[in-house]
Amino acid sequence: MKDAKMEQHDQEVILAQPRGFCAGVDRAIEIVERALAQFGAPIYVRHEIVHNAYVVADLRSKGAIFVDELDEVPAGNTVVFSAHGVSKAVEEEAKVRGLSVFNATCPLVTKVHMEVAKMRREDREIIMIGHEGHPEVEGTMGQVDEGIYLVETVDDVLKLDVRNPQNLAYVSQTTLSVDDTTDIIAALKNKYPMIAEPKKGDICYATTNRQEAVKFMAPQVDVVIVVGSPNSSNSNRLREVAEKKGVPAYMIDQASLVDPAWLAGKVRIGVTAGASAPEVLVQAVIDRLKEIGAKSVRKLDGIEEHVTFPLPKGLSGGERRQANATTE
Numbered sequence: 077m078k079d080a081k082m083e084q085h086d087q088e089v090i091l092a093q094p095r096g097f098c099a100g101v102d103r104a105i106e107i108v109e110r111a112l113a114q115f116g117a118p119i120y121v122r123h124e125i126v127h128n129a130y131v132v133a134d135l136r137s138k139g140a141i142f143v144d145e146l147d148e149v150p151a152g153n154t155v156v157f158s159a160h161g162v163s164k165a166v167e168e169e170a171k172v173r174g175l176s177v178f179n180a181t182c183p184l185v186t187k188v189h190m191e192v193a194k195m196r197r198e199d200r201e202i203i204m205i206g207h208e209g210h211p212e213v214e215g216t217m218g219q220v221d222e223g224i225y226l227v228e229t230v231d232d233v234l235k236l237d238v239r240n241p242q243n244l245a246y247v248s249q250t251t252l253s254v255d256d257t258t259d260i261i262a263a264l265k266n267k268y269p270m271i272a273e274p275k276k277g278d279i280c281y282a283t284t285n286r287q288e289a290v291k292f293m294a295p296q297v298d299v300v301i302v303v304g305s306p307n308s309s310n311s312n313r314l315r316e317v318a319e320k321k322g323v324p325a326y327m328i329d330q331a332s333l334v335d336p337a338w339l340a341g342k343v344r345i346g347v348t349a350g351a352s353a354p355e356v357l358v359q360a361v362i363d364r365l366k367e368i369g370a371k372s373v374r375k376l377d378g379i380e381e382h383v384t385f386p387l388p389k390g391l392s393g394g395e396r397r398q399a400n401a402t403t404e
Contacts, residue, residue, distance in 0.1 A: 093378030098282030100182030163218020206249030297346030304350030311350025
């Protein structure tokens with residue numbers, strides 16, 4: 077048995093792979109940056125472009141103005157829709173007000189929007205699995221005027237009352253817990269055996285990969301630190317995944333929030349980052365852990381992501397930057 081002093085000297089940081097920016101987040105940020113470069117400040121952004129305080133502050137310093145609603149955007153200006161997507165009503169309002177729009181909705185969220193539209197054309201009622209109040213959920217449910225229900229838990233499924241149980245379909249928010257969503261889908265299929273499902277699961281590749289990476293990392297570490305902002309759904313899910321594996325887990329969005337008490341008696345410190353958290357924040361956390369006593373850093377094996385999404389028409393300027401912030 078090593079004494080506490082020796083454990084402190086032997087502390088190791090273990091990095092999950094993959095972690096951090098996904099292709100949809102990288103694309104959304106690049107859309108704002110290119111719009112600023114091409115058209116000049118200000119560029120208005122409806123809601124946070126992605127759920128990360130550092131990213132939002134950085135873009136604000138470059139001339140982006142973040143608004144909650146379109147009526148805050150002066151007529152004739154340029155607005156970017158966030159990566160989470162918007163409702164049909166918001167799209168229509170932008171047209172009516174004559175705003176120039178660049179849509180940074182993640183293409184994988186757009187895929188869900190298209191599924192919803194197809195399901196309604198088939199006259200199906202739709203059940204959406206997601207978190208109430210999340211902008212992605214609001215945008216997806218706002219693709220149709222009626223006939224869509226929201227469930228967050230298995231208990232919500234049990235309480236659900238629909239008009240025609242024989243003609244249902246479901247979709248999911250893209251940033252949910254894979255395991256929790258599996259349980260909810262099972263409950264839906266048990267209650268509504270005829271329910272139709274998407275051709276391909278809605279939880280995005282990045283969410284799935286990061287959760288699987290934490291599951292792989294958790295048995296090898298004594299504590300997990302997730303880099304992500306409090307309003308980031310996928311970052312919160314990473315913390316929950318670690319906790320469900322029996323490992324203490326903490327979520328922070330700046331290195332100064334690392335509490336040395338979390339590390340007392342811990343030898344292996346796992347670090348990951350949500351899909352909206354930039355690698356610069358991960359490196360700052362690593363530096364902070366080294367200040368406290370970590371002696372080495374090791375990256376685990378994992379999937380190397382090389383996904384890219386095209387930019388909207390009308391944006392120009394040089395080569396695409398690397399989408400994967402964790403490739404080393």
